[in-house]
Amino acid sequence: MATPLxxxxxxxxxxxxxxxxxxxxxxxxxxxxLIEIGMKKEKIGDVPIFQELNQKSWPNAYxxxxxxxxxxxTEHLTYVCHPDKEIAGPNNNWMHPDxxxxxxxxLSDGCMKGRTMYVLPYMMGHPDSPYxxxxxxxxxxxxxxxxxxxxxxxxxxxxxxxxxxxxxxxGLHSVGDFDPDKRxxxxxxxxxxxxxxxxxYGGNALLGKKCFSLRIASWLGFQEGWLAEHxxxxxxxxxxxxxxxxxxxLPSACGKTNLAMLESALPGYKVWTLGDDIAWLNVGPDxxxxxxxxxxxxxxxxxxxxxxxxxxxxxxLKAVNFYPTLFTNTGLDTDTNEPWWEGLDGAVPKxxxxxxxxxxxxxxxxxxxxxxxxFTVSINNCPTLSKEFDNPKGVPISAIILGGRRTQLVPxxxxxxxxxxxxxxxxxxxxxTTAAAAHQVGQLRRDPMAMLPFCGYNMGDYFRHWLNIGKKxxxxxKIFSVNWFRVDDEGKFVWPGFGENIRVxxxxxxxxxxxxxxxxxxxxxxxxxxxxxxxxLNITKEKMAKLFEINAQEWKQELQDTEKFLNQFGxxxxxxxxxEHKKLAEQLDxxxxxxxxxxxxxxxxxx
Ligand code: OXD
Ligand code: MN
Numbered sequence: 001m002a003t004p005l006x007x008x009x010x011x012x013x014x015x016x017x018x019x020x021x022x023x024x025x026x027x028x029x030x031x032x033x034l035i036e037i038g039m040k041k042e043k044i045g046d047v048p049i050f051q052e053l054n055q056k057s058w059p060n061a062y063x064x065x066x067x068x069x070x071x072x073x074t075e076h077l078t079y080v081c082h083p084d085k086e087i088a089g090p091n092n093n094w095m096h097p098d099x100x101x102x103x104x105x106x107l108s109d110g111c112m113k114g115r116t117m118y119v120l121p122y123m124m125g126h127p128d129s130p131y132x133x134x135x136x137x138x139x140x141x142x143x144x145x146x147x148x149x150x151x152x153x154x155x156x157x158x159x160x161x162x163x164x165x166x167x168x169x170x171g172l173h174s175v176g177d178f179d180p181d182k183r184x185x186x187x188x189x190x191x192x193x194x195x196x197x198x199x200x201y202g203g204n205a206l207l208g209k210k211c212f213s214l215r216i217a218s219w220l221g222f223q224e225g226w227l228a229e230h231x232x233x234x235x236x237x238x239x240x241x242x243x244x245x246x247x248x249x250l251p252s253a254c255g256k257t258n259l260a261m262l263e264s265a266l267p268g269y270k271v272w273t274l275g276d277d278i279a280w281l282n283v284g285p286d287x288x289x290x291x292x293x294x295x296x297x298x299x300x301x302x303x304x305x306x307x308x309x310x311x312x313x314x315x316x317l318k319a320v321n322f323y324p325t326l327f328t329n330t331g332l333d334t335d336t337n338e339p340w341w342e343g344l345d346g347a348v349p350k351x352x353x354x355x356x357x358x359x360x361x362x363x364x365x366x367x368x369x370x371x372x373x374x375f376t377v378s379i380n381n382c383p384t385l386s387k388e389f390d391n392p393k394g395v396p397i398s399a400i401i402l403g404g405r406r407t408q409l410v411p412x413x414x415x416x417x418x419x420x421x422x423x424x425x426x427x428x429x430x431x432x433t434t435a436a437a438a439h440q441v442g443q444l445r446r447d448p449m450a451m452l453p454f455c456g457y458n459m460g461d462y463f464r465h466w467l468n469i470g471k472k473x474x475x476x477x478k479i480f481s482v483n484w485f486r487v488d489d490e491g492k493f494v495w496p497g498f499g500e501n502i503r504v505x506x507x508x509x510x511x512x513x514x515x516x517x518x519x520x521x522x523x524x525x526x527x528x529x530x531x532x533x534x535x536x537l538n539i540t541k542e543k544m545a546k547l548f549e550i551n552a553q554e555w556k557q558e559l560q561d562t563e564k565f566l567n568q569f570g571x572x573x574x575x576x577x578x579x580e581h582k583k584l585a586e587q588l589d590x591x592x593x594x595x596x597x598x599x600x601x602x603x604x605x606x607x
Contacts, residue, residue: 005136005159006167012138014173017110018117024145026121026154028323031146033116035062035324036503038142042115044178044200046159049143053327054337059320063339064143064328066200067178067231068356071329072372073203073252075453078185080215081165089458090568100186106194107182111197115140121147121158124169124208124217124294129392131226131280133217133290137171137207137237144173144205147326148404150376151297152208167192169216171207175200182479189219202299202328202374213278213294215456221280222457222465225472230450231279232260233291235386235395236505239268245395245508246390247279247291248424248482249450249523250403252436253372255484257300258498261312261384264505265499266533272386273312273379274395276300284396287474292394296378301436302330302373304343309498312367313346322378329355330375331368341369371435388541391561398512402449403482404431410483410552412495412506412547413532414524415511417569419470422479424580425524427463428562429481446565452530460572480522486547494543503533521550552588559585 002010013021015169023028039050044067054060081090081100088094095103118139125132135158138144148154162168169192176182176198177424183198194211203210217228231247238244250256258275275293284290298316305313317325326337333349340349352360355370388395400423404410416422431447433439446452448459455462470476482504484497507527508514518525526548534544562581566573 003162003164005162005168008170009138013117015105016108016112016117016140016172018112018115018140019504020411021119021567022116022123022152023119023156024149025156026149028276030325033147034142034146038146039422040143049141053151053339056223057336057338058318058325061153061240061317061339062324062326063330063332064326065355065357066329067325067578069180070199070200070201071370072176072435073182073453074183074185074199075437077183077438078204078453080187080189080456081188087457089460089572091452091455091459092457095186095430097188099132100188103199104184104186107176107184107197108172108174111176111248112140112178118142118144118145119125120154121156121162122148122152122154122208123158123161124152124213124389125280125292126392127153127157127161129292129394131394132294132392133212134158135169135171135208135212136162137173139173139205141175141200143171143200143326146324147202147206147376148376149287150324150326151206151295151299153296170194171212172196173205173207175205177522185211186217187325187359189216191217202376206299209295209299210454213280214451214454217280217294217452217456218462219456220452222454222461223470225283227466227469229279229281229477230277231400232256232276232456233274233279233293233395234260235272235274235388236509237270237272238509241535244271244398244512245274245291245510246399246401246477247281247397247506248403251405251431251434251447251450252453253301253434254403254405254431255497257298257313258305259309259501261310261316261321261382262501263311263499264502266502269502269506271384271502271505272388273374273382273384274386274389275379282394283399283469283472286396287472288396289477290394291397293389297378298382299374299376302327302339302341302375303367303369303371305341306343306345308345309343312382316377317375317380319365319383322380325381326376327373328376329373331355331360332449338557341373342367397477399480399508400477401480401482401508402426402429403484404447404450405434405485406483407432407485407487408428409551409558410481410486411523411526411550412483412486414521414526415508416479416524418475419479420467420576421524421580423463423466423470424577424584425479425481426466427566428581429561430558430561446562458569459571460569460574463577464572464574467574478512488543488546494546496537500537503537507532523550523555555588556585559588575585
């Protein structure tokens, strides 16, 4: 008798009408075969899905050029289909599940004609982890099948694990004809189902990633008492060899991948990588918060990645062990057949074609690589991979760091006063938009916990859920805010960032272990000047002061914008969040002169 899984696959095939159904086993041989198919048979327009790159300088690397309209997440075409609109909240596009399914059925009828349907069995999380989830994705393009093998733990064993169960996570994906007018990414949280058509782009098409591990998993977490978050997980080793684990939420294309494998600028400190994008956080029996990374690969932004900014990423991309590595929408050096992007080390090659395949001329003013061009690579290639990466229990988290991209206003680092204040800090976080999604770049928007595009339910309920998790933790992590992106009057970043961010992480670790005191401001606690290690940094006291400047007038405006945002959720915004909001507003009113003293950060020696 057919299992529920076999029946489901059969039903989807009846609708989408592929020529062939191929059940993937996740092996390396199979990945080689799929790449061959992508080089020789499958195409987007006239362009083969994969092109082999220079195997000497970039071992196991292949190039993919997407459809030109399909280069980023499309938040306006992404829907969360709860039966009740209120549950989806104003932070999501909503459609009734019946209407959404009807729409998708019409668009999917025969959408795989002439193509192969690949059945991908995969696990989000280590198969032995009590927190992991068994999943199946169907897709009709080799690029997605190969990418999913890199990004997840894909294996035919998952089919046995699912056995006769019906509650496996389901993903139905087709690139359709890439028509942006027929592109939709629909989530059905109660059915653990994602249905996506018209796009091959990572966040729209690798359904285990944003769609399941954040949007649907956040809903599961809300119901089951855990958190699915858009966070890096890393271990910070101090000179004594003690490792402190932290998570960091930053919006898309704000440097999470660089932070995850930071090469420490401080002697004796080392960062160990556990994840660069997603953390599932559970309250352990010991009352601590434990994190696993459900993914097994890195899908990072290429432009700006170099030996200077992220040497460990380049080592990862050039490693020869876990096969293969993909580059999507970078430029190409036609003399050497190597990928190229803005910011890569060395001179700009003479003969480049851009991400659309056109020959590039430096006078054109256009970019060679798309600003959201990406690499896809196994995390197992990473030289700084933590030995705890495969620990099914995960790692205990001592600090949660919440950040955004703010060229003004927000200090380099602050520590919240307590969990509730930290949740408010996260709820009020704003960030300037990037090229990771199809929208205007550089616009300020609220992006609580970097989850605005990924929270699969009403964000007011999400804040309540965070507060409730805090109540269950007997040893809660401290919550911090960071902002690497403040600029000076000339528009230049004040803080050097990258490997120097270890200085901020060190202060956070010192606070976690009560090694240093801190200075109080209305926004939270900031470092006493002597406690933020700046030795060897070429940064003036004035610049340090700028990094911690708190302008009360500008903050009042910021609070008005925050208030507008929080008001959207009506009575679902918890009263505790409003309490914190009021407290901050009062502090800004009352303590302006007192705390203006605190901004003369650089004048207090140390540094
Ligand atoms: C990503 C994103 O690709 O956040 O990780 O868009
Ligand atoms: Mn992300």
